[in-house]
Amino acid sequence: xxxxxxxxxxxxxxxxxxxxxxxxxxxxxxxxxxxxxxxxxxxxxxxxxxxxxxxxxxxxxxxxxxxxxxxxxxxxxxxxxxxxxxxxxxxxxxxxxxxxxxxxxxxxxxxxxxxxxxxxxxxxxxxxxxxxxxxxxxxxxxxxxxxxxxxxxxxxxxxxxxxx
Ligand code: RBF
Numbered sequence: 001x002x003x004x005x006x007x008x009x010x011x012x013x014x015x016x017x018x019x020x021x022x023x024x025x026x027x028x029x030x031x032x033x034x035x036x037x038x039x040x041x042x043x044x045x046x047x048x049x050x051x052x053x054x055x056x057x058x059x060x061x062x063x064x065x066x067x068x069x070x071x072x073x074x075x076x077x078x079x080x081x082x083x084x085x086x087x088x089x090x091x092x093x094x095x096x097x098x099x100x101x102x103x104x105x106x107x108x109x110x111x112x113x114x115x116x117x118x119x120x121x122x123x124x125x126x127x128x129x130x131x132x133x134x135x136x137x138x139x140x141x142x143x144x145x146x147x148x149x150x151x152x153x154x155x156x157x158x159x160x161x162x163x164x
Contacts, residue, residue: 005146005148005150005151012046013046013157013158013160013161013162014046014047014161015043015046015047015048015157015160015161016047016048016049018046018048018052018083018084018157018160018161019052019054019075019080019081019082019083020043020048020052020053020054020082020083020084020085020086020153020156020157021054021055021056021068021071021072021075021082021084021085021086022036022039022040022053022054022055022056022085022086022088023055023056023057023058023064023067023068023071023085023086023087023088024036024055024056024057024058024087024088024089025057025058025059025060025061025063025064025088025089025090026057026058026059026060027059027060027061027089027090027091028090028092028131028134030140031090031126031131031134031135031138031140032088032089032090034138034139034140034147034149035088035090035124035126035138035147035148035149035152036055036088036149037147037149038138038139038147038148038149038150038152038153039086039088039124039149039150039152039153039156040053040055040149040153041149041150041153042149042150042151042152042153042154042157043153043156043157045153046153046154046157048157054075054080054082056071060089060102061089061090061091061102061106061125062102062105062106064087064088064089064106064110064125065087065105065106065109065110065112065113066109067087068085068087068110068113068117068121069113069116069117071085072085072117072119082119083119083120083156083160084119084120084121084122084156084157084159084160085113085117085119085120085121085122085156086122086124086152086153086156087110087121087122087123087124087125088124088125088149088152089106089124089125089126090125090126090128090134090138091103091106091125091126091127091128092128092129092130092131092134093128093129093130099127103125103127106125107123107125107127110123110125111123119160120155120156120159120160122152122155122156122159123152124148124149124152126138126148
């Protein structure tokens with residue numbers, strides 16, 4: 001059977017020296033809060049210190065790519081550079097084409113940002129057809145799925161540490 005989610009990462013990386021930025025959209029706030037909580041929990045399990053987990057927000061998912069870039073630059077300018085960024089958003093399909101356009105542009109720009117900033121920019125965006133699907137992926141429906149925010153926290157630490 002296929003393994004969904006990261007499962008155990010291959011090595012317990014040491015995140016104690018890392019500084020990680022989480023930038024989240026505010027649309028679908030209840031689900032966002034659960035995902036952010038999951039990411040923070042996992043980062044801490046890898047030893048990332050609370051004071052080195054910096055959380056920022058933007059209005060919606062469409063703002064995540066540019067918001068991430070500004071966030072990165074601001075932290076660099078105050079001499080507290082980020083090792084990785086986890087942009088978190090929840091997109092839920094509505095009755096118009098907005099969903100498709102925002103999903104497409106946001107995904108493409110977040111991918112490009114990895115190369116532009118030269119740090120890992122994790123894909124912490126849920127693109128769901130229903131609210132229930134998103135809630136399940138945020139661990140909000142008992143016994144259904146795990147909180148994907150935890151995977152994003154683990155992915156950030158692995159991507160910074162693995163190639164050092
Ligand atoms: N932002 C999200 O993060 N998730 C959504 O599901 C979402 N749906 C939207 C649907 C419509 C019709 C509009 C106009 C905006 C939506 N946004 C959503 C907000 C979008 O990402 C952005 O913040 C605004 O368009 C302002 O640039």
